[in-house]
Amino acid sequence: MDRAQALRVFQAHNRARISRLIELAPPKQAMFYRLLPLLFHINHKLLPGYVSDDCPAGIMDYQPDSEALHSAISLNRNFIHRRKALRRYALRGIYLLNPAGQIRYPEPASFDLWLVHHATLKPDQLAQLQNKVEAITQWVATLGITLRYRLLNETQCRNEALSATERQQFYLQGLCIAGSAPLWWLITSEEQLSYPQIAERLLSQRGLTQISLLDFGFDSSVEAQALFNDACQTFKKSLQGDATALLDLVFLQHQLSLFPNVIPLAERYKQQVEQGETDSMQVEPAGLKLTEIEQFSTLDDQKIARQAFYALCGERLSQQVHHPQFAWRRFSLQKIYTNWSWSADTLKIEDSRANWSYPQRQQWWSDLLPKLQRFLSDLQQFAKQHLASAADQLDELGKLLALTLDNTDSVIEQLPIAMQMPNGPEQLYLYRFVEQSDWILSSIPLSDAKQVGLNQHKSLVHLLAWAVRNNILTTRSWLRVADQKHQININLVLELTQTLLKSPLPLTQNEVSSEAFQQPAKAEQLMLFANLQTTGSDIQQTGAVQMASLNTDPLSYTSSRQNLVNSLDLLVYSNWGQWHHYRFDGVNAVAEGLSQTLKWQPATQLSSHILCWCATGFFGQAINKRLQTLFEAVLTHYQYHPQQGRYLLTLGDRLLQIQWHDDALHIKPFAAGKTLNQALAEEQKLYLPSRVDSYLDTDNLLNSLLLYQQQQIVSLFAYRQTDTTEVYVVDELGGYSNLLIRRLRNR
Incomplete structure (x- = not known):
């Protein structure tokens, strides 16, 4: 394939990717992608991001199309575009990086925006351009899109301003929204070893193409730290139950084993183009990963990767659809999946994933956990061999996995949020049979204790909390209760259920911070x-x-x-x-x-x-x-x-104290008949700041005096009455005593 053909194929894939991004996006967000190049091509007071008429504008090789102009008019009906030639174009190109690819729209929508400007822009012009980008970023945030921007000098693109990882991500994920095409598109795989020389020669050949070209440089090396960081993020997403993340998990595990002899995915993309691949789904990052996994991985890993890819596409091939919403995605997936040897039953199971029962979800998650354990082990070995320090990140991942595997009696087991049922069963049955002490929760009627339900536990609170936490018991559930031991009031169970449903239990938890x-x-x-x-x-x-x-x-x-x-x-x-x-x-x-x-x-x-x-x-x-x-x-x-302290209270007819010192805690009951003053006056070996329960200190005198307790300080308080003086002593160990002194008569 010659350079002109390669350029045409890359351009075709680029157009298809942009078109599919717009097609997949919600209408308001799709409008932004159509409008994006126009916002930087002109300065117009009626468009978002306007700073001034002097702000650098104009994109090389770009003319607004009808979709961009209609989007501008939809924002403001008074918008009128007058075409005029610019003496100089401030921007060489606008590029949008979409890490998620164009198979499915990312949720939440998050992108990187690169603006490459001419090297001749002055500092005040750059400041204006930056203000404009920030204004557009703030506006687009109101549409639900997170935009991270970067301003690049055209000469910076091919030097140290971009790392090897950033270049590879750009070539793999980048969409050329408007402006100069990447020169990398024209250089073949065989020529990449001599990339700088060939790039210089091609750029010197004026008239090579009818469009402008921009050199972003080339580096085929894979950075160990970047690979490790990607693996950490993918592992976290997998622990959250995101089935689509498993494609990345399997792919990255393969790359960890190959390092440093890793071929960047961007080069796989180029190889597919050179082989004449015209199906843009096949050269999406996810498609390229699947192809590599199917060539080099085990059958079990291929199965996981195919399930993840199928889930990512979101198509149900077991159902006939005459007018699919995204025909290009469905037809391409049909072509890809024919090589998987999936039976009709397998296809139906995958298509019904959203409606899986709790046992199905739990079984799938249990089968996946050994894979996650092996991945973390491989990641630890990789870090040991290739990184100077990664202890903190590995420690965090280890704790996250340990939480997932934690089966301590006190823990209320819960599936990852992404794995939980969207809506629990409408009918639930709660049983306690005569021959056992456990409560059983089931989605179907049970006749005896030998039958298996969704879960069972000796504690009613534990079982119901588990059901609420896993979105099995919801506000739409009908709960039928049968206690054959007749030891609990049915209305009480329903009241408890309502209390749990209104509590923080059903709330979606935030991601645990590092x-x-x-x-x-x-x-x-x-x-x-x-x-x-x-x-x-x-x-x-x-x-x-x-x-x-x-x-x-x-x-x-x-x-x-x-x-x-x-x-x-x-x-x-x-x-x-x-x-x-x-x-x-x-x-x-x-x-x-x-x-x-x-x-x-x-x-x-x-x-x-x-x-x-x-x-x-x-x-x-x-x-x-x-x-x-x-x-x-x-x-x-x-x-x-x-660090240390004690609290005194009465339970029943016995006074007791709860005391703590460093990491030790214990409950100390006092002898029957011992008064509060006697308990406070007991000799102590350690300083234990004391507080008394309010029911033992109705006038708040004791707690007011105890506020003055300090180590190595004895506080004395005297209350003089007609014939007596009452002295209160708060000692240096948090103890308390009082003395009554009678007034002596003068002779």
Whole structure:
């Protein structure tokens, strides 16, 4: 193929790519791509980005077409374009880099814009041009497009201003929107070893083509750091359950094994053009990757890559479509997939991916996890051989994978967001059979405990939280409950379900930041569920409750000092993106729940992100308020003294303290009959800043005095009355005592 033929093929692919980008884009965004070259070709007050009439404008070899002019008129009906010749064109070309390719429109839409200008532009002109680009970038952001721009001097394109990776990305992904064509299009694969000499000779041959050419240079080397960074990003996307990212995953794993003997994908593109490939789908980055995988990878990897490519295309070939929306994509995919030997059933399964049941999704994800583990292992080996330091990035990836594999009892398992069902089943069935203690959630009716449901767990809170978190139980679900043990009120289950659905559980989590992994996981949100029993009455309190009493503390109620909270379920959300469930039973359930919360080294804002729900009907609101106040007080005290501290409260008829020092936490019950003053006066070996529960300090005297506690300082307070003086002592270890001194009479 001669140079003229190669140029024509490259130009044809370039036109097809631009046309398909516009075709795939939503109407408002498509308008921008049509309008883009016109915005820089002229300065017009009615167009976005206008700075001044003196702003550098004009693109070499460009004349606005009817689509560009109609787009301008659609923005402002008063727009009128008058053609006029420019003495000098300020811009050599405008180029848009689309990393996602033109098989499917990127979501979110994100591109790189390169503007190559003449070397003769002065600093003030460059400043004006930059202001214009920034104004256009801000305008296009209102359309939902992220645009990262770069201004390049025409002489910078072939020197160190561009790295080898940037050049290869440009040749592979770049769309020549308007202006000079890349000289690289005209130089054959065999000539690339002598690229500088041939480029200089071609540029000196005036009249070689009827269009202007621009030399962006050439470098066939693949940078280890760039390859590593791409692999890290692809691994993260794969962990999020993005099936389309698996094509890149398989391709990059192959490149990691070949390095440094890697042939850049841009060169594969050129080879396909030289072989006369006219199908633009085949020379899309995704198509080139698939071709290479099918030539060099294992059958298992080929299967994964084909599934990913098919998902990327978004066509359902098992269905007959007489007028496809994107005919070029469907016809090209039909031609490609004929070599895959897929059966009709396989095709139907892939086409129904969006409607897969939870077991199908879970099985697919479980089958994929070993592949992800091998990829990370290969990446670690690559970094060890070719990079000076990559410990932080590898540590982050290792923790992300560990979270995915984490099957600790407390963890509420969840599929990656991209793998979750868009809408859960309309009918759900919740069972607890006589012969077992577990609750079973199913999408079909069950007749006995031997049948398998979607999931089962001994904790009702854990099971329902799992269903909500995985988008199985939603606001549109009909839930039928059958408890053969008759130990729970059905309405209570439905009320609990509504509480979970209105909680933060269904919300889409943000991507975990790299900074979060540099420290231990911290609790960010907390939900408390009191008195939800699984082995007894759920709505009745054990023992008689005296209604007439001045002692109204739900944790030490009436003269009998009854603790009305005999079980506590905790749901904790950490800044590592996981939900955890804990269950505590007995008179110390609240203290154990507090201790477990403090083990999470809670974040500062946790005290304002607490949700409480109680299954006890008559006392429910009082218990909710008490737990809310108590947890907020303990967490606030912890925030002021995270290294060491103690909190004293009464549960039932027993005084106890929760204390922490460094990483150690324990609950210390005091002997029966011990008063608060006696407990505070006990000798301590360590400085433990103290705080007393508000129900033990109704006049706030103790907590006011304890505000003055400091290491190595003893504070004395005297309150003089008629015949006595009361002295309060706050010692250097956070202890407290008081003395009563009677007044001596003068003789």
